[in-house]
Amino acid sequence: MWRNTCKLLSNPNYNHNLLKSSSYSASNFNVVYGWAPSQATHYYSSPSSATSGSLELGISSRKSDGVRSFSSSSAAVPAVVDHLSSPLTSALQLGRHYSRCYWELSKARLSMLVVATSGTGYVLGSAGSAVDLAGLCWTCAGTMMVASSANSLNQVFEKNNDAKMKRTRLRPLPSRRLTIPHALTWASSVGVAGTAILACKANMLAAGLGASNLILYAFVYTPLKQIHPVNTWVGAVVGAIPPLLGWAAASGEISLNSMILPAALYFWQIPHFMALAYLCRSDYAAGGFKMFSLADASGRRTAAVALRNCLYLVPLGFVAYDWGVASGWFCLESSLLTLAISALAFSFYLNRTTQNARRMFHASLLYLPVFMSGLLFHRVPDNQQSLSEDSLGRITELEPIAQGSENFQPGNQETRSSTGKQARSPASYASAAPFPFLPAPSYATS
Numbered sequence: 001m002w003r004n005t006c007k008l009l010s011n012p013n014y015n016h017n018l019l020k021s022s023s024y025s026a027s028n029f030n031v032v033y034g035w036a037p038s039q040a041t042h043y044y045s046s047p048s049s050a051t052s053g054s055l056e057l058g059i060s061s062r063k064s065d066g067v068r069s070f071s072s073s074s075a076a077v078p079a080v081v082d083h084l085s086s087p088l089t090s091a092l093q094l095g096r097h098y099s100r101c102y103w104e105l106s107k108a109r110l111s112m113l114v115v116a117t118s119g120t121g122y123v124l125g126s127a128g129s130a131v132d133l134a135g136l137c138w139t140c141a142g143t144m145m146v147a148s149s150a151n152s153l154n155q156v157f158e159k160n161n162d163a164k165m166k167r168t169r170l171r172p173l174p175s176r177r178l179t180i181p182h183a184l185t186w187a188s189s190v191g192v193a194g195t196a197i198l199a200c201k202a203n204m205l206a207a208g209l210g211a212s213n214l215i216l217y218a219f220v221y222t223p224l225k226q227i228h229p230v231n232t233w234v235g236a237v238v239g240a241i242p243p244l245l246g247w248a249a250a251s252g253e254i255s256l257n258s259m260i261l262p263a264a265l266y267f268w269q270i271p272h273f274m275a276l277a278y279l280c281r282s283d284y285a286a287g288g289f290k291m292f293s294l295a296d297a298s299g300r301r302t303a304a305v306a307l308r309n310c311l312y313l314v315p316l317g318f319v320a321y322d323w324g325v326a327s328g329w330f331c332l333e334s335s336l337l338t339l340a341i342s343a344l345a346f347s348f349y350l351n352r353t354t355q356n357a358r359r360m361f362h363a364s365l366l367y368l369p370v371f372m373s374g375l376l377f378h379r380v381p382d383n384q385q386s387l388s389e390d391s392l393g394r395i396t397e398l399e400p401i402a403q404g405s406e407n408f409q410p411g412n413q414e415t416r417s418s419t420g421k422q423a424r425s426p427a428s429y430a431s432a433a434p435f436p437f438l439p440a441p442s443y444a445t446s
């Protein structure tokens with residue numbers, strides 16, 4: 001099978017025909033994260049025309065993406081090189097073909113965004129100003145592999161739906177560049193390897209979060225897309241887990257502080273996907289998906305949901321500051337950023353045009369990297385270990401009471417601030433922080 005495929009790819013006539021028939025051009029590939037709603041194409045590279053017919057190993061006999069990219073690059077090479085093709089060059093072509101397929105199957109750009117959120121969670125969850133770089137790299141690698149597996153399974157389950165949508169019909173499975181058993185083998189290999197990496201190089205909590213998220217995305221969210229519009233909210237939970245995974249990988253635990261970035265991701269995804277589902281309504285309907293916007297002809301409810309979730313983002317900057325995760329500058333920046341996206345959502349609510357939906361969509365694409373960069377830039381290290389309030393109600397760093405000092409009592413979690421002020425325990429602070437009007441629980445010492 002391998003030899004036949006190599007023969008086929010090294011056949012000069014085959015390449016020649018492809019060169020003649022190739023309609024590849026750079027403009028046919030969309031390279032931004034997110035979708036390009038204006039063209040109803042997908043954010044993971046999409047070739048320009050449908051392919052059909054498959055050969056052994058699932059390679060298309062026509063204008064497959066991988067072969068087309070080969071053809072386009074080989075156009076610059078003298079034709080004589082084609083005639084000198086050896087098994088080695090055939091193997092290289094095959095390698096390129098499959099790399100391309102795996103890249104698309106894994107929705108690599110989306111997976112990289114997921115990795116960025118997980119990496120940000122890792123840095124935020126790291127105690128002190130030093131971040132364990134090796135740990136960060138392993139966490140990113142594990143997250144990338146588990147996310148790739150989840151995305152590949154999603155495409156296996158949605159092969160027939162994807163074939164009916166303009167945006168997705170050229171993915172490796174509907175375009176028959178890859179077979180389902182091949183995609184399943186890829187998905188399970190990277191899924192198992194990614195979970196093992198998280199378990200061995202981070203901890204079981206991070207591995208458990210990764211594996212559960214894979215199950216939630218592939219086996220709950222994916223079928224739900226064809227059943228009920230609530231799928232968008234379930235998908236928002238899936239998108240919110242990776243930063244929690246990163247935090248858990250760094251600190252070995254999940255605390256209240258760790259919820260800020262996941263909350264931002266959850267609320268952010270709603271306007272993002274509402275705008276998308278509004279712009280791609282006909283495509284989603286053709287694919288048989290039950291998106292919220294399809295049952296809302298005027299778009300009014302879709303826009304209202306988007307606006308409401310933008311407003312939920314507003315207090316997050318303050319919460320990050322108040323809980324000691326980021327400085328006051330982040331509070332200011334985040335508030336301005338969130339008010340800007342809320343203003344765009346409001347204008348979409350008032351005037352539901354494609355242009356306004358597209359503006360809100362593009363703003364959502366900008367929002368996340370800016371929010372995460374701000375959070376990283378204004379991060380307050382040591383936020384989990386030591387929390388206390390100074391006389392102005394600001395959070396100050398605490399020093400654990402040294403064993404042997406006069407106030408030390410085994411089992412007592414009390415700490416003292418660097419200014420010498422007796423502080424509430426972190427648990428006490430955490431339970432009071434979001435509800436300052438409630439009395440903080442007191443911890444009796446025996």
Ligand SMILES: CC(C)=CCC/C(C)=C/CC/C(C)=C/COP(=O)(O)OP(=O)(O)O
Nearest residue numbers: 114146147150154210213214217235238239
């Ligand atoms: C660690 C781990 C497992 C992370 C997974 C993170 C992940 C895959 C997040 C994606 C969230 C989401 C709702 C995407 C849209 O999928 P869609 O099915 O609507 O997209 P499509 O229509 O392009 O197929």
